[in-house]
């Protein structure tokens with residue numbers, strides 16, 4: 771468990787699309803979503819509306835808050 775496994779997981783999510791579902795039911799609202807978003811924090815699939823951890827009351831939202839999702843606006 772560490773940064774390496776996180777990076778490998780990220781890369782497999784980016785490039786190893788073999789198992790990525792084309793359609794998946796949103797775990798929050800139950801809508802069938804085309805190219806669903808995978809939440810790596812709770813390991814569930816979500817539609818466009820609920821892809822972000824705070825949109826689907828992610829159980830691991832604290833972990834998500836700790837990591838910057840995008841580069842800081844000031845630079």
Ligand SMILES: [Zn+2]
Nearest residue numbers: 796799817820
């Ligand atoms: Zn949804």
Ligand SMILES: [Zn+2]
Nearest residue numbers: 809811812828
């Ligand atoms: Zn989540």
